Every structure is written in C-alpha cells, then in structure tokens.
Amino acid sequence: MDSSGIISEIKKSLPYFSAKTVAEVRPDEIYLHITPEMFKDACLALHKMLSSPVMALYAIDERKAKHIYVVNCIFLDASKGQWIIVSIDVPEKEPCFESLSKDIHSASLFEREVWEMFGVEPKGHPDLRRLRLHDEVWPEGNYPLRKDFGKVEVGKLSEYKFNKVEGEGVFEVPVGPVHAGIIAPGHFRFSVAGEPIINLEARLGFIHRGIEKLFEGKSCLAALRIAERVCGNSGFAHSLAFARAVEKIVGITSSKQTEYPRAIFLELERMYNHISDIGTMAMDVSFSFPAAGASIIKEAILQLNDELTGSRYLRKVNDIGRVLTNLDDNKKDLLRGNISKIMADFKEVVKILNSSVSFMDRVDGTGLLRKKTAEDLGVVGLGARASGIAVDLRKSFPGVYQEVNLRIVKDEKGDALARLKVRVSEFEESARLILELLDKVDSSERDDFEFKGKAGEAIGYAEGWRGAVLYMVKTDSTGLIERCKIVDPSFHNWPALTYAVLDNIIPDFPLCNKSFNLSYPGNDL
Numbered sequence: 001m002d003s004s005g006i007i008s009e010i011k012k013s014l015p016y017f018s019a020k021t022v023a024e025v026r027p028d029e030i031y032l033h034i035t036p037e038m039f040k041d042a043c044l045a046l047h048k049m050l051s052s053p054v055m056a057l058y059a060i061d062e063r064k065a066k067h068i069y070v071v072n073c074i075f076l077d078a079s080k081g082q083w084i085i086v087s088i089d090v091p092e093k094e095p096c097f098e099s100l101s102k103d104i105h106s107a108s109l110f111e112r113e114v115w116e117m118f119g120v121e122p123k124g125h126p127d128l129r130r131l132r133l134h135d136e137v138w139p140e141g142n143y144p145l146r147k148d149f150g151k152v153e154v155g156k157l158s159e160y161k162f163n164k165v166e167g168e169g170v171f172e173v174p175v176g177p178v179h180a181g182i183i184a185p186g187h188f189r190f191s192v193a194g195e196p197i198i199n200l201e202a203r204l205g206f207i208h209r210g211i212e213k214l215f216e217g218k219s220c221l222a223a224l225r226i227a228e229r230v231c232g233n234s235g236f237a238h239s240l241a242f243a244r245a246v247e248k249i250v251g252i253t254s255s256k257q258t259e260y261p262r263a264i265f266l267e268l269e270r271m272y273n274h275i276s277d278i279g280t281m282a283m284d285v286s287f288s289f290p291a292a293g294a295s296i297i298k299e300a301i302l303q304l305n306d307e308l309t310g311s312r313y314l315r316k317v318n319d320i321g322r323v324l325t326n327l328d329d330n331k332k333d334l335l336r337g338n339i340s341k342i343m344a345d346f347k348e349v350v351k352i353l354n355s356s357v358s359f360m361d362r363v364d365g366t367g368l369l370r371k372k373t374a375e376d377l378g379v380v381g382l383g384a385r386a387s388g389i390a391v392d393l394r395k396s397f398p399g400v401y402q403e404v405n406l407r408i409v410k411d412e413k414g415d416a417l418a419r420l421k422v423r424v425s426e427f428e429e430s431a432r433l434i435l436e437l438l439d440k441v442d443s444s445e446r447d448d449f450e451f452k453g454k455a456g457e458a459i460g461y462a463e464g465w466r467g468a469v470l471y472m473v474k475t476d477s478t479g480l481i482e483r484c485k486i487v488d489p490s491f492h493n494w495p496a497l498t499y500a501v502l503d504n505i506i507p508d509f510p511l512c513n514k515s516f517n518l519s520y521p522g523n524d525l
Helices: 003-013 036-050 105-118 211-215 220-227 232-250 256-283 288-309 329-354 357-363 371-377 381-385 399-404 416-438 489-500 506-516 520-524
Strands: 021-026 029-033 056-062 068-077 082-091 096-098 121-123 170-175 187-193 197-203 456-463 468-475 481-487
Touching: 003 021, 003 029, 003 036, 021 456, 036 068, 036 082, 036 096, 056 105, 056 468, 056 481, 068 105, 068 468, 082 096, 105 121, 105 371, 105 489, 187 506, 197 489, 197 506, 211 220, 211 481, 220 232, 220 468, 220 481, 232 256, 232 456, 232 468, 256 288, 256 329, 256 399, 256 416, 256 506, 288 329, 329 357, 329 416, 357 416, 357 506, 371 489, 381 416, 381 489, 399 416, 416 506, 468 489, 481 489, 489 506, 489 520
Parallel strands: 029 082, 096 121
Antiparallel strands: 021 029, 056 068, 068 082, 170 187, 187 197, 456 468, 468 481
8 A cells, every 4th residue: 555545544534634744765664754643543543444553662862953752653554564654753842742552552561661761751651660770770860762861860769569459368479580490580470369360460671781772873784783682582583674674774675595595594493482482381381201302303403503504593694685694505405304304303292292181281271362352462473373363574575485375374262272383383384484495595696795874764574483573773874873673572472471371370370471482681672
C-alpha cells in the first residue's frame, strides 16, 4: 500500500485526520509526520486497521538543532511488508505527549522507557515505574539518553513499589533476582492463594548495560560488532537487523549471494536455540535422558557453526552489505552431511518426548496464553505463533525465502505443549530451508565494495528465533551513529509470561518460563 492508500484508509475511521508531511522513504517504510494532538487517534486507527501491536515507540533528542524531541511509533503491515512510522515533534520546554497505553497495551513498556531515558512524559500513563534505572540506585532527574547527559547527580533515592495482592489466605513468594542456575538476574514476585498463582509481577533491568548509549558516536562498522553482542544467543539476528538498517541508509542492495548465506546462518541460529529449549523443557520436568540428547544436538550445531565460520555463535560473520564467510564446496558438503546426522538424532529425541505420558501430561495445558491475550499484549515470534498469531517477518519481507516457499508454523492452543510443537516444527523447517538455500549458493560470486557512511535514518529487521528483532538507526553527516533504538522480541514477550502462569502452581513456573525462554540481556539492554 502506498502513502495515499494509508491516508485514505485512516480517514475511513478518522475523517478529520491530516498529516504535516507524508514520506515514502523506501518501499517498506512510510513516515507520517503529524501533530501531537493527532497522535493518539492516528495510532489507534493504525493499530486497528493493521491488526498490529506497537512494534516500537522511541524518542530522539534533537534539542540542539531544533529544540524538540521526536517521538516515533511504528506499526507493521504484515500483509504488505511495510513499516508505518507515526512521528511527532515534542517541544523541549514541555516534553510530554498523550499516552497510548490505556488503549494499546503494547505501547506501555515503550512509553515507560521514553519517560525513564529521556524525561519525555506520556501523559495519562497508568504506571510510570522504572524499568531499568532502578529507584534504589538511580536518582530522579537523570535521563541518560539525552544528548547533554553527563555524570549522574546522586540525589534522593526511593524504593520500588511492587503491586500488592491482599486478602485472606494470600501469600507472597519472592524469587530472585539471583537464581540457582547460571542465568541472568530477574526478580519474580508470586501471589498465591493456596497453590494456584493469582498474580506474578516480574521486575527486570538488573543487567542494564547502556547499550543504546554505547552506540552513539560509533562508526557503523564498529557498532555492528556491538550489535551482535546485545543478546548472546541471538547474535546473528541482531547483527543482521543492524546491517540491514545501515545498508538502507547508505544505499547498498546486497546480492542474493549474500542473502542466501545470511538466511542459512539465521536458520542455524534458530536450530541450536530451539533444540536447547526442547531439552531444557524436558530437564525442567526431570526428564533427563532426552535433555541429554538435545544437548548433544546443540553441541553438534555449535561445532558446525565453528567449522563453517570460526565462531560457535556466528559472530564476525555479517558485514555491511556482505558476509565474511565463504560457503565453498567443502563447507557445503560439510553442512549437508551434518544436517542429515542432526535430523536423525533430532527425530529420536522427539520420539522419546512424544512417547512419554508423564512428560506430555506436564506440558499439556500448562502455561496457557490465549490468542486474545497475546494480541492485546503485542506478543511476537514463536510465543505468538503458538497462540495462533501467524506473523513472521520472513514471510512479510521474504527476500530469498520467497524462493524456498517458507511455511509459517503455528498452533492454536497457546500452552507449553503448543510452544514445544512450534519449536519442533520450526527446527524441521529450518533444516529443509538450509538444504534448499544451500543449492543456490555460488561461492564464486561475492559482494565486495568500499563502505562509506552517510546521514540517514532507517529500520532494519530480522526474524530471530524468538521473534522480530528491530533496529532503528539514525546517522549524522559523517556516518556516525546519532541514535540506535533496539527492540529484542523479549521486550514484547516478558509480560506474556506473567499471564501464562496464572492458575498454575509455582513448581510449574520453570517450565512455563522455559517454554518462552525470554532473554534478560535482550530485554535489559
């Protein structure tokens, strides 16, 4: 749909809508620059029209040049393969805009982030507690993503206020932030009446690293290496999303002989993570034999990654406009042979799981996330597809996937078993895609050019194994990064876990948690 089509569709539900400017910057990006007074109504109209959650909402500090903050809200037109960006100017002297959160829940955490990091207030937001800059250590009035941010001025510190569930027989059970396993910290506060969980409040942000601030002033090539370290088990998806944003800015169109290997590595990343989660779901119900089998398969894929690229976790593989690894005939034969062995072992693990009545009983009906709840929360990726929401960026923006007839895997039930089934089917689909894409790789053809940065702004994206990974990158006239907004799928999906555990018992929380397997560092940035 072109910009005129978007405007006419919005006017069907919002007759008085008008935009200050409309720009089709690229075929997949349409910017609507509107007045702040029109912001909420326009976003609501797009939310309903596109059946899209808020995919990102973020601020840019442009006070030095224009005495304003820019607030952008992004929606996805999944059927047309387009990003619709609603943009407003917020005056420096009155930094606020009307909150969307009471009408579009998926905007809530993004608005809290804008308030926390920029001091731009979403007026009417029902809950402006801190996400990452915890009250116990970070004083008020210090906004780290403002351009003039310097040293933190320590002032009055306060205590985080958890929501309280009160009543006869209600008990509160705190878990974390330090856990028994070797995982990142996160605090979970359960309210139970008897055994069933009646409320769960998750508090994250314990490993906030200031990643978005770290990008500022970096060259795109240096920032690419930061991007692939944002989330350790999604390094390739993050580097791909960042690279695609920069490629748009500088006007590079990568060839199919770059995109084929990229798709192969993206699927290898999906495979080693899916089999890891299948195994840990088994481990969380003390079914150790298939968990051990899954660990062997994961290690085989990681070793394969190392032989193909020199990195078990696919780092230093992506570059701007190209990949740095050449899949020659020897590597192609190695990949084919290993995929065959991996799939044989994988089928055995799945057979063991499916034949265990006790295992199936534990996952069936546990951690239920209904489709309506997933839609309201703005859940993405695997978690959404297991609840019947068939959205996948590989289908919306197919590229080379169009040549191999990608099949979107989904389930309708929305429980831990559904998420397990989606993982199993996606693992099998990834193996098929890799073999078909491999036949198209010609190692004699390689993209090679001299990269030169320039000013611009663009959205980069990849469908990682958890879901949509987004990078909104803005560069200055010298090609250095002015602003980089990152959205990992975990940021969308953590709230879903707090709903999925309701009416379950606390001992089933590890299974519910692992069935989503969300990232702490990807969320905390």
